[in-house]
Amino acid sequence: MATDPDIVISMPALSYPKARAKENGKHIQNDIHNEDNDNEQDNNRDNNNNNNTNDNSIDDINNSNDDFNNSNNDNSIDDDDESTTPSSPPRRRLSYLDPSTPSRHLRTPSSYSHNYSLLDIYDSPSSERSSMAPLATGGLIDTSIMKGLDDLEFKELSNDTTIFARHTIDSFPELDISDQESESYVQPTDQDTIDRILASPYDRYGFKKTSTHHNISLEDYNKWFSEYAQDAIRRKKKWNLLMKSNGLQLDSAQAIPTRFPPKSDKVKKMIRQGIPAEWRGSAWFFYAGGYDKLNKHVGVYSKIVRDTKDIQNKDTEVIERDLNRTFPDNIYFNSHIGTDANTSVTTLGTENSRSSETAMVKTLRRVLVAFAHYQPQIGYCQSLNFLAGLLLLFMEEERAFWMLVILTERIIPKVHSANLEGVHTDQGVLMLCVKEYIPQLWAILGKNFEGESLSEDKILTRLPPVTLVTSSWFMSVFVGNLPIETTLRVWDILWYEGSKTIFRISLTICKMCLEDPEFQNSRSSKGSGEMDQIELFQFMQNYPKTILEPNVLIDNCFKKIGGYGFGSLSQDEINKCREFVSKQRAKLNYKKSNITAEMTEEERQALISSSDSTFGAEDQSIHDVYGFHRSIMSGVVWNKSISNKMKRRFVRRTSSRS
Amino acid sequence: MSGRKKTLLKVIILGDSGVGKTSLMQQFVNNKFSHQYKATIGADFLTKEISIDGNKQVTLQIWDTAGQERFQSLGVAFYRGADCCVLCYDVTNEKSLNNLTSWKDEFLVQSNVSNPQDFPFIIIGNKIDVDEAKKIPSLQKKLQNITNNQLGGLNYPVFETSAKDGINVEAAFEVIAKMALQQEELNDANGNDVSDDYNDAINIHLESESSGCAC
Incomplete structure (x- = not known):
């Protein structure tokens, strides 16, 4: 030091x-x-x-x-x-x-x-590597890109990992590697960059500063950015100190670290304050366990890409239509941006538009098609395009691919599955959290579309209309829901802290909505009813787009004093609640699956009562779960000790029955 | 029910992803077209006040939906109480035309309207601005097959539009508004409160469960 x-x-x-x-x-x-x-x-x-x-x-x-x-x-x-x-x-x-x-x-x-x-375990089998060598040498590799990638990603790696990373790139020979961008999309924050960004209609990530999706003016943006950027420079210095104190020396001021300090309260705090923009891809990848994923699947991505090169199916059809609709307001995704005659965009997915598509879009296609192939139970789900797209702005495609896998396997499982079961589950969990932690808001949104209050036993079977808004927060992990810098801050925390982040942030947004004067005014001047629910829906949809300053959202979320203190919502609580909700839904879905469109109301009722009788004892356990949930949720503060007590009781009861 | 100050008509736009649902809604409500619409995740809506036949003021609440099939499972909440359903296809995409029937069926399942036989649907074929060569070959014939099929066919008004150039969009929505108003009046006359829980089989199930099985 x-x-x-x-x-x-x-x-x-x-x-x-x-x-x-x-x-x-x-x-x-x-x-x-x-x-x-x-x-x-x-x-x-x-x-x-x-x-x-x-x-x-x-x-x-x-x-x-x-x-x-x-x-x-x-x-x-x-x-x-x-x-x-x-x-x-x-x-x-x-x-x-x-x-x-x-x-x-x-x-x-x-x-x-x-x-x-x-x-080191992964370092030992050299046989596998050497077997791949002829492939690597036989392929045409653009050495400048190799060099670029080396500089960019692997400089700081310890030897063993460098070999792996290199090896993975080496096995790309059949890939049209000329499409790959070798330079980073995100430049470090320095005075030059700041000046350039302030003068440009685009932000540092290539997004148009003003867009049809939010009401932030160019002036607002620049005013905010000029302050925020200075803050970013200060934060970068702190990060450098943190790295140094952890023995992670950087070769130069411009170097991108590939190793980060181990998890600790200090690091967590730094992450919540934001990772330097140009380090993000690397830090996300590190903390999400990307190296492990990558090292366990050496060469897998490039193989999938080769295998899926000319594949055409239901998924690729939808992917094609979404490629040009991913970030149409970003220069890396839309080459026509800023020109008036962007006619080729109308012919989505045709050969015509392929010729004009950006390298980024080609990369996005490879990642999405490969992902659909790798995770057939998900295939392609709209919103994955936004997730992959954002990842690709911060890391090269193989890493983005594995991050997408990590996200959908571990962080928000089943959210993108064919029946979106995870969306329903997580919305159920979120609504139970709103009911518990923001009861004033629940009094407003815990209603059906016609403004009738949802009784407690209907929360899970009939999610409030506002969950249509909040589902998109989960599916897109706030991409497009929050302004980009705010989204990125949430992502910083998400990859480090896990899925509870999405719930904590969602609750924070909900509470910020509730406390917004505009919202309060519109409530006081009107009664309740259908229009009310519609306005609530619209408000909740538009409000997050105005949270330009990440610190406002993050402070509100985590600060105990002057904030909401949602940092106390633990992963344990979320996990338990998820388990509860998904069990409930599994039962209900089973019964629902027997209902068809042709049935009359009587037939449905008959079916349901018959399934009731076939379920018998099992239905009783639903009751227990419901009782469990109720006693926790109604009025009692849902703290960990009560959860645990109830859980034990529940486990005891079910085990004694069986 | 006629005492209601505003007549609110709820219109749902359905169709395969990328047929131009968002563009149609934006063109009708805001008279604008952009190449920069993002894929819709979840659902979105806009409202527009219009007058029908020059005297009746109504508010159209137009719901734009995600086109990918799996998103239909999220649709339950807002299909309810719909007054008209717009089925969209892309004149350059035959599959989107063929899928209209399943969109209709899905809507009827989810919304559980009281009059599935004569619930107002309308069909919109979008993107007529594109080159003739790109359009579905013998489109009219195929369209007829779908609309005039006696067995569960889609015998509904058809509009061919261009959301990009604003062709026929206004006209289509005028008809949509009229049909929706009729449906709304029909529901009112029947005293049929669509907001009721009667259509939610799962609800009934839960209620029967919590009250019934004391044995």
Whole structure:
């Protein structure tokens, strides 16, 4: 650790962000209170859940690091909450300030390589690699692109991983690699970039600053961006310090790290404040367990791409139609943007439009087609185009592909499946959360389209109309729902903290809607009824598009004081609730499956009563679940201890029956 | 029910993905066309006030939907209480034409309207602005096959439109509004409150479950 004077000076800012924020008199998100009850234990649990899908080496590494941190910090669960943890944080700070202080927290290269010993497992079988070698040498590889990719992605990798990553790229020979963009789409934030962006009609990601999808004017955008960008520069410095204190030295100021500090409260806090834009792809990939996925599936992506090159089916048909409708307001996706005569867009999916499509669109096609092939139970689902599209702005295609797999396997499972079952489940969970945590809002939205209140036992069978709005938040993970920078911040947190992030952010948006003066005014001036529900729908749909400043959303979400403190909604709660809702739905779907259009009302009733009798004892257990849910949900604060108590009781009861 | 201040007519636009549902709605409501519409996820709606026959003021609430088949499972909530359903196809995409029947069936299942036999549907063939060569070969004949098929055919008014150039869009929605108003009046006259829970089989099931099986 070099004792650069700069670093010494900025150290206190790292430790005492509040003071810095006050100094600047600006809205900086530095002092997000970490009020996760769940905390790192929760992260561990999260990781354990992830392990279900056999992708655990990175998670294991993170787990071990977490354990490492935890043991180091003893009882300090929350490094923000100084009152409860008086001793530990200073110790930690000391380790930043004084590299000579012995501290296990300090990431030295040796401890670091030790952590990654798991990766060594993958290094051993050289036979597989050599068998692929002829393929690699036989192919035509654009060396400039190789070089570009090396510079971009793999500079910081330890040797073993570099070989793997390289190997994967090497096995791309049949791919039309000339389509691949070698340079990063996202430039680092410096004064030059800022000036250029301020002068351009496009933002740093290539999106039009003003669009038909939101009401943000060019002036609004530039005013916000000029401030936010300065903040980003400051944040980058902090990230550099964090990297340094973890033994992750960067070769140059422009280098993109490929390794990031292990999970800890400190890192979590930094992530919530935002990852530097140009590091995002790399950081997302790292924390989501991308390396593990990639290393376990060496060459798989390029093989799928080869296999699906000329494939045509139901999925590819829909993909073709969506390619040009993915980010039509982004210069990397729409080459006609800004020109008036973009006629070829009307002939979607024809050979004509292919000739004018951007490299990005070609890449998007490969990723989506490959994904549909790899996950046949999902195939192609609209909204995956937005997810893949956004990933591709931040990382190369193979990584984007595996991130899409990680998202749909672990984070929001079944949300994109053929029957969208996960959407229904998660909307049920979200509505139960709204009912529990924002009862004032539930009083308004817990109604059917005609404005009649939904009785408690109908929440899951008849989701309120507003779930049509919120489903899109889950399916697109806020892409297109929130302004881009705000979306990216949510994604920063999502890849690090997991699916609870989507629920926490959704609840935050809901509560922000509720507290918006415009919303309040429209409520007070009207009665209730059908129009009311419609207006609520419209408001909830449009409101998030106006949250230009990510810090507003994030502060509201996580701050205990001055925010809503939704950081206390734990992954455990979400998981339990998901399980509950999906069980309920499974029962209901079974019965629903026997109903057809031709039936009269009497026939339906007959069918239902007959299925009732065939279910018998099993139906009783639905009752129990319902009772379980009710006693938790009605009025009682749904905290973890009650959940656990109820869960135990439920388990006991069901096991005693069987 | 006639005492209601505004007559609100709910119109649902259905059809395969990419046929131009969003464009049709935008062209009718905002008189604009853009090449930059994103694929619709979930559902969206716009409202427009129009007068029918020069005197009757109505508010059209037009629902735009995601075209991919699997999204139909999300549609239940807003199909309910619809006054008219617009079935869209793309004149350059034969499959989208062939799928109209299943869109209709799906709508009837989900919405469970009281009069499936004479519920107002309308068919819109969009993108007539494209080159003749790209259109479905012998389109009219195929269209006739679909609309005049006596067994469960789609014997409904057909409009060929261009959302891009604004051709026939206004005319189509005028007819849609009239049909929707008729349906709304019919429902009112029957005292048939479509908002009722009668059509939700699952609800009935739950109620019977919570009250019935004490044995």
